Amino acid sequence: MLWGVKCRTTAAAFPLVRGGVTEGPVGVGLNELKIVDQRYPALWCHRYLHTTRARRSQESDGVEYTFISKHLFETDVQNNKFIEYGEYKNNYYGTSVDSVRSVLAKNKVCLLDIQPHTVKHLRTSEFKPYVIFIKPPSIERLRETRKNAKIISSKDEKGAAKPFSEEDFQEMIKSGQIMEVQYGHLFDKVIVNDDLTTAYNELKTTFDKLEREAFWVPVSWVHS
Ligand SMILES: Nc1ncnc2c1ncn2[C@@H]1O[C@H](COP(=O)(O)OP(=O)(O)OP(=O)(O)O)[C@@H](O)[C@H]1O
Known part of the structure; x- marks a missing residue:
């Protein structure tokens, strides 16, 4: 049975799925990575x-x-x-x-930062999303790379930025794992946000490829 076809879209949505808890900011690095849009007028x-x-x-x-x-x-x-x-x-x-x-x-391409449970509503022939999951690295690498970084905690009433705690790291990894188990089948690509420059370049290469190359979509998206 034909389960999918390769298709090239010019007006696709690119939901960028966060690797973190659903109820608030988790600091996996989405805002940091979204700087990619400054180089991409599309x-x-x-x-x-x-x-x-x-x-x-x-x-x-x-x-x-x-x-x-x-x-x-x-x-x-x-x-x-x-x-x-x-x-x-x-x-x-x-x-x-x-x-x-x-x-x-x-x-234009719409870059969205959404929660994974929303992806299934966007997976239609109209939106043709390409879903990128931004995943936290190992806890050891989080400790190393986020030494000077700050997070805005949803639990802090004033919304003040504070250094990451060990609990923040553990929460980020745990919720990332749960998301991958529950929604991994909906992800087109997983990018580990370990070293920021490497993650940024991987995102940029992905956008370049999507502009140039066809990618797999369900056959129903093309014939509907
Ligand atoms: N790869 C990385 N290496 C080091 N620091 C990083 C990296 N990615 C993000 N950070 C830092 O972690 C902090 C949180 O990142 P950012 O605000 O992009 O996360 P977020 O997932 O968008 O958070 P929120 O859920 O609050 O919107 C920032 O201080 C950012 O500079």
């Missing part, structure tokens, strides 16, 4: 978040966030208008399906 890295929190004076609607009311947000959730959403300090934040569509309509 990549659209904005998170396109909608939020119900009040707009701050220096922010503009549609730039930092799209600001909407709680009522509208909840209606949109009911109508499945969000790829992913969550609540933080009594406000909702979400990535809307339409915002991803608007990126693809510009013939």
Whole structure:
């Protein structure tokens, strides 16, 4: 049985799946690696978040966030208008399906940073995602490479950055392993974020290849 075909897409979404806990920041290095978008005009890295929190004076609607009311947000959730959403300090934040569509309509690639359980909703012929799992290295390498790095803990009310603790490292590795077991079949590529330059180059090479080469997708994506 034909299970897949090779296909080349110009308007694919590239969800970049984090290797960390689902409830908050884990510091595996996604923000650090997303710098890759600065070299790629075809990549659209904005998170396109909608939020119900009040707009701050220096922010503009549609730039930092799209600001909407709680009522509208909840209606949109009911109508499945969000790829992913969550609540933080009594406000909702979400990535809307339409915002991803608007990126693809510009013939750009949409770089998303999402939780793994969301991937299955994006694996459609419309989005044709290429899923990259950013995986933490061994605990020994985390201790070595993150010696001077800081993490913003979801447990810290003030959201202040602090040095990684041994517990942070263990949590990162444990949740990474759980994600790989549960969702590994949905990943197209796994990049270990050990040495930052090496991980960055691997991501860059992957984007280069995807621009040039065809890649495998389910046959249903091509014939639908
Ligand atoms: N390979 C690496 N080597 C050394 N330090 C790193 C590496 N990758 C990331 N860091 C550092 O770890 C910290 C957390 O990284 P980053 O903010 O990119 O993680 P994140 O997964 O995006 O976190 P969040 O979940 O908070 O968005 C930062 O201080 C960053 O500079």
